[in-house]
Amino acid sequence: MHRLKKSPKNARKTPHPKADIEAIGEGRRLAHLLRAKRKEITKAEQVRRILDTAHNAHEISLAENVIRSTMHPADQFEAFARLHHEEGMAAEDIAARFGVTAAVVKQHLKLGAISPKLMQAYRDEELTLEEPTAFAITDDHARQEQV
Known part of the structure; x- marks a missing residue:
């Protein structure tokens, strides 16, 4: 073991x-x-x-x-982003597989693209969900971290 x-x-x-x-x-x-x-x-x-x-x-x-506790939202954001970017799955396909709407998947994909540094801060409960959501307005990780 x-x-x-x-x-x-x-x-x-x-x-x-x-x-x-x-x-x-x-x-x-x-x-x-x-x-x-x-x-x-x-x-x-x-x-x-x-x-x-x-x-x-x-x-x-x-x-x-x-x-039972669910997966941390940050993990789900990144997992959906991986399916989309690495596996080529469309938001609609991800939604169908996981019982959510395509709109939810698209929001999760946007959140999954925030700076890894900010994602870790969210995991460590240094940020609330509202903060990564605000940072997701831009895809520029340096700008996200600067703000």
């Missing part, structure tokens, strides 16, 4: 909260089944699991699917 490395392709740049990391859920089982289907692992591959008999499984499932 100590050799596992974070993928640079992971859209989530802001770390998961500790509670999310410790959570259990159906998604992980389905992910392993998908990996087996893709022949990335064998169907007989041993997967470490923990049986939690001290807590209510239904409550844990509910918490995971209702209360």
